[in-house]
Amino acid sequence: MERGDSERIEITISSRFENIELVQVIAEHLCENAGVDEDGSHWIGMAVREAVANAIKHGNKLDVRKKVNATFELTGPELEITISDEGEGFDPAKVGDPLNPQNLMKTSGRGIFYMKTFMDQVHYSFQSGGGTSLVMTKNLTRGSGIASTKA
């Protein structure tokens, strides 16, 4: 597959942690097929891992009857990933900044931070009847967000 092509992949999983890797692997392979190097594909895959883990744990609260849906849409160099769950949603503003010194030693609260680091945009939306959708976008011609934080 060459850049400029379009691709759409969708997968629905039950809320089990062991299914996270299925979605992560799809993300990594899609990126590698689109010409992203191994490291860049890894970091996008990790953003997906964090998003799916949050959907299973915090969204669907480990209820295996509830599903997590992942959609990957590649249009030219633009990758849009949507992760949806059947949970009640949350207020993203209440998630603390893990770089704040008072949060540094907390054992949780870094998932969204990693997503924002690796992707260009991360946006949550909440359906009135329940369910949360997370949309992450990445221009695949740009480097991984993590590279720009090293300096």
Next chain:
Amino acid sequence: MRATSRTSGNVEIISLDGKITIGAGDTQLREVITNAVSAGKTNILLDLSKVTTIDSSGIGELVGSYTTVTNRGGKLKLLHLPAKLNELLHVTQLITVFEVYENENEAVASF
């Protein structure tokens, strides 16, 4: 994840092998550290060279392990950080918390 332990002087060297991720290696890591501390081993060197994957839950457990050991008057240090784990600790500024070594003898001598 698999964990194997050996002793060098007054330091317990725990080698972790595999994934430290949500629902799997993260809880195992907690058990390994809790068991070591309960056995009175509070100078702990975590060899991470064979860690293949880690996520935010695994990073959180590393932080929790550090706190558990420190609260018991001990020290927890890291050996042989894989490159991607190193990056994850850098972006979250946790690299400022952990003492990290590339040489085992130097690490053991630092306790």
